[in-house]
Amino acid sequence: MADPGAAREVRLSVNGVERAGTAEPRLLLSDFLRHRLGLTGTHVGCEHGVCGACTVLLDGEPVRSCLVFAVQADGAALRTVEGLAGEDGELSPVQQAFHEAHGMQCGFCTPGFLISLTALLEERPQASEEELVDALSGNLCRCTGYANILAAARAARDRAAEGRA
Amino acid sequence: MSTIGVSVPRVEDERLLRGEGRFLDDLRLEGALEVAFLRSPHAHAKIGAIDAAAALALPGVVAVIDGRETAAALEPMVFDIAKIVPETVREATAPQVRVHPMPALPAERVTYVGQPVVMVVAESRYLAEDAVDLVAVEFEPLPAVVDAERALEPGAPLVEPDWEDNEAISFSFERGDVDAAFAAAAVVVEESFRSHRQHPSPIETRGVAAGVDPQDGSLAVWSSTQTPHLLQDFLARWLHRDPERIRVRAPDVGGAFGVKHSCYPEDLLIPFAALRLGRAVKWAEDRAEHLAAATQGRDQLHRIAIAADSEGRILAVRDSAVMNAGAFNLLGLVVPYNTFTHLLGPYDVGALGFEMRVAVTNTVPTAPYRGAGRPEAVFAIERAIDRLARQLGADPADVRARNLIGPEQMPYETGIVYRDGSDQVYDSGDYPELLRRACELVQRERFEATASERRRIGVGYAIYTEGTGVGPFETARVRIEPSGTVKVFTGASSQGQGHRTTLAQVAAEALGVAVGDVEVVGGDSAAVPSGFGTLASRTLVVAGNAVSEAAAAVRAQALEVAAGMLAAAAYELEVEDGVISVRGRPDATLPLGAVAGFLTPFNPARPRGAPPELAAESVYRPGPVTWAAGVHVAVVAVDLPTGVVEVLRFVIAHDCGRVVNPAIADGQIVGGVMQGIGGALHEEIVYDESGQLRSGNFMDYMLPTAGEAPEFELVHLDTPSPLNPLGVKGLGEGGAIGPPAAIAGAVEDALADLGVVVHRGPLGPSRVRDLIASAASAASP
Known part of the structure; x- marks a missing residue:
């Protein structure tokens, strides 16, 4: 065997x-x-x-x-x-939002957050506040206190909406 | 335009966002062996026979190393800092400090669950873990002691049999006539408050890798450490090697919060194995190991009493504290003495009686965890002030305001000697204004509107001061390259604080270049000959001023050379955006890089005797610490039937001196507050009576998530420090200091009509339900 x-x-x-x-x-x-x-x-x-x-x-x-x-x-x-980045190497809207909103410090947990948020916004582009919080509650961050991660998530969602408009 | 005070976007982010960071376990060392440890399953036991034959027979297993083998080669570990007591501290508080050495692997006895006992080195971590299961160790369990108060009782099991008891540290202090103040007081409150044990738990655990240079046998070590230079010195001493033949690098480090500051057995054992085996060896800690075997924090009990007049003015404070050091007294006075010097915080109190006893126990050692003794002090004094306010029927914010040191009293001498041996003097700050600003932002009414019989709203306060920017020193080297790039090398490494951005801003300001032209290199013992590291809210103060000084020196050097090149006097030159120009001669300009290029040994026209590069070094040795401060106000909702506490809003009024990068500063503060919220509500390290760890994973040790984040309101009232040229204060830890006290106060406020008193956290649903139930049964005779 x-x-x-x-x-x-x-x-x-x-x-x-x-x-x-x-x-x-x-x-x-x-x-x-x-x-x-x-x-x-x-x-x-x-x-x-x-x-x-x-x-x-x-x-x-x-x-x-x-x-x-x-x-x-x-x-x-x-x-x-x-x-996650585009074929031309450009950061995705989710990645860009984490940078602009200072949604990361040590960056160790960041890949998991980026993936979770990307998955949510691909499925629910107009995700509500509650849906954003819910989707990101499965990832732990010890540095940021989450405030800027949630700000990044809102910005990424809103930017995606602008892109479609 | 000034580059300081601007939220420059972080230069760190891009690599990390693309998954191109290089953390310890991301490093690919060719042919590296991996390590797993057999760790003690007992809190206290004699080690009997060890049989590793089956493990060694497993294909892929290279070595099995135990404490009897290492005893011959590795002396037990002792940290000098544990024994340091400045003479002035000795005179003021008469400390008794005992240290017993920590073997990297114990040969005779284990003294805490999780202690490494046997190291297995194999071709992969999977195989190493298989082999650990095959190592048979005979343990003979001994009586264990877990609780610090119990450990200090006569007849308690001895953690260190060479001692007659378990007391590792004691010290005491008295100022003013404490007894007389208590005798004369209109009001006396006395309570016990416990700061429960917590775990720093960054999302990246610890890790160490080491390899031997095939040419000269020098040792290359990578460690997810906060202090690469300290680790280099430590390894040199314990491995009996010239420090120059050891290079320690901290790669990207995924958070630390104090837990990556100590030198651990694993930090010594991995390089030891690499040298012994002549191969690269790596150990990446897993979460179970991290929770069991990395240093923990807090674990203090305070019996505190306040004497006050009928207006709530505090006449005297008496506090008797007990702290749990765990199985070894790693760092001596660092944490317990911090507790002492931060107890009275922003309050003007005449008489103080303080005593501290630190016990060794059969638990993992404790060490600084974000705040390092300060959150414990603040929990005790702020809780006591809440009790005082309740007894007086007064507003807790008013009672605090009545006792604050005023700005007109600055600089304020506390009459206490700080841990560095200098007199403790608050250099600057306006505490009443901080409190006033914070109170303006609470918005209690908005939340009261959502209250019901079931849902109770409460508000709680915490005010703290924080000594920041402690020495002894930090180093920096600044070099201008012919390309115009400015390289900054520093002994302070980063674990997420954004130093590559903030220190670049500091250098750019001093030099007159764009921030984007500055590259900061930290975390490499080879980059600067000596360094200290990132801990204790010190990097911006100590490394920041070192960088600023070195950059100013290099600027002066550049101007001197440029003066010759431009046929002008150095005082006629200015630098903007990396270009030197002569005042009044718009055509006479020279990029800074051209000056560096002029000095290269390749240039036949270079002046004889000129240095080979455009560079300067600085060692910054700060004087006494500079004092940051903050007011935290928590608004909570408590759901009576379930006991669930929700933090609705968290107001922070903060003084961290001159701010270099506001976005980064705010990020540090909010992150610290969230960590404090986690500790206040959910996180608790629990050992049972036999010393078994009951919170050894992330389902039992619960970190807060995005779902628990409140709305944050942050206001700065920054008073530049007069103690350093940049005017900065430290801010890494401050956020974590206030939340446990503020939230406990808020929960107590929410449940005031039930008569609940909060003596300890975390305030999870079951504890809150118990508080409600016991208050109810006390109320019904």
Whole structure:
């Protein structure tokens, strides 16, 4: 019988690029991204699904990559913080809003916030205040006190609305 | 145009927003081994046999190292700062300080849950953790003591058997006739208030990596530390190596708040393993390790009494405090003495009697956590003043106003010796105006309108002072490159405070260049020969003035060389936006970079004997600390049936001296306040009676989220410090000092008609329900 713990091939698309690597069944998606694919922008803050720093988009849905095994993401399309900027390198409206509103200090939790907010605004471009707070309550920040993160979220939403008008 | 006082957008952000930051665990060291620790499952136990055979047999495991092995090579750790007592402090408070050394890995006994016992080095962290499970350690449990008061009782289990009791520190102070003041007082209040144990818990945990240079054997260390130079000195001493052969770098550091200031066993063990194995070795702490084994904060109990006249003027304060040091007295007087010097804060009080006892216990060591002894002092005195106001039937803001030091009393000598040994003198500030401005912004009526029998509204206050910008020194080196770029190297590194932006603003101002032309490099022991680090609300004061001085020196140097190049006198020159010009000769201009280029050794026309580059260094040694201050007012709603406390509005009136970057300053303050709110409402480190940690993950140790953020209202009333050339004061910690007291006061106010008294936090739903229930049962005979 084949060793159930043996590494196997994982193929997935990350930020539109086809990537492949080997992963033992127990390897976390967060570790696969960071240490096998070298995409260290996704951070790990608690490894038990509370802090949200490791949030990525898996087939469009925000997930905690520390609670997903890499092998579960075989065949999926992932988006990480490295894929948020435009093709021309321009910061996305969400990234730009975090910069302008001083919505970040140490920047460690920031990738998770950017992903959570991007997911919300893609699904609910006119998200209400309550929806913004709700979507961001799954991410912990220890530096900012959240006020400027919420200001950034409102600005990103409003800018997206202006873009559509 | 001045570059100081402007909210220049942060230069740090872009890399971080793109996921291009480089935090400790992002560093890819070729072929690096990874480490996992077997940590003590007991609060106190003898270590028996250790069997690592099965672990060593596991493929991919490279080494298993225990305390018996390290005992031969690594002396137990002691921190000099733990033993430092300035002579004036000794005269004033007669401190007794005992330190027992901390082994990097204990050989005989473990003294707290989470203490590292065995280090496993393997090809990956996954394999290292597998191997940890295979290491068999025989522990023989011993009686443990967890609570500091209990630890000081006769017959308590001894944390350090060489001592006759568990007292690590004691000191006392008396000024004025305290007994007479209490005898003459119209009103006396006396209560016990506890600042419960909390955890700094930045979102990035700790981490260390080390490698050995294949050519010369020098050691390269990366650590998510607040103090790279201190770590370099520490490693040099404990590894018996020339400090020049150790380079310590702090990469991007994801928050710290005090927890990354101490030198830890892991900081020593990872470089030790790299040297022993001749390979790069990395350890990235996980959250369970962080909560169990990184230093915690607070944990003080105060029995405080206030004597006042019938108008509420405070005649005397008597306070007897007990603090929990955890298993080792890491930093001596730092935290408990801070508590002492900040107890009376902004109040003009004639007589003071204070005593402090610090006990070692079988818990993880405590150390400075944002505020470092100040929130504890403020919780005690501000809670006591609330009780005084209640007893007098007076407005708590009025009672505070009656006792504040007035601006006309500045500089104000407190009659206390500060921890640095100098007389404690408040250099500047207007506390009554801070309080008045804060009170104007409360908007109590707006929230009262939402009150009901079920939903109670309350308002609470906290006023504090904060000694900031403590020495001993910081260094800076400023260099102008031929390209015109200005490089600033400093010993102070950053953990998110935005120093690359604010220090660039300071340098730009002193030099006359654009902020965008300045690049700040910190966190590298090789960048400047000595440095101290970022802690204790000191960087803007100490590093800021060092940068300003070095930049001014380099400007003078540049003008001297430029004078020769432009055939003018140096005093005729001015610099704007990086260009030197001669007054009255609009055509005679020279970019600063051209002066640097003129000095390069490649230039055959360079003057003989001229320095090879345009650079200057400065060491700034501050005098006494400069005093920041703040007034915090919390408006809360308490839901009676559920006990849920909601902070609705938080008003901050702040004095942090001259502000360099308003957006960054406000960000620091609001972030600190939110951390204080977390501690006031949710966060608590809990050990059970046997010393088991009951709050070892983020579901049991609950950090606040965006959903708990109140509306913030922040007003500055900044009085420039006369004590340093920039006029700045520190502000990193201030935000966290007031919230526990202000929120406790607000909850008590909301529940005043029920007779609730808040003696401790956190004020989570179950504690608030208990307070309501016990007040009700006390009221019904």
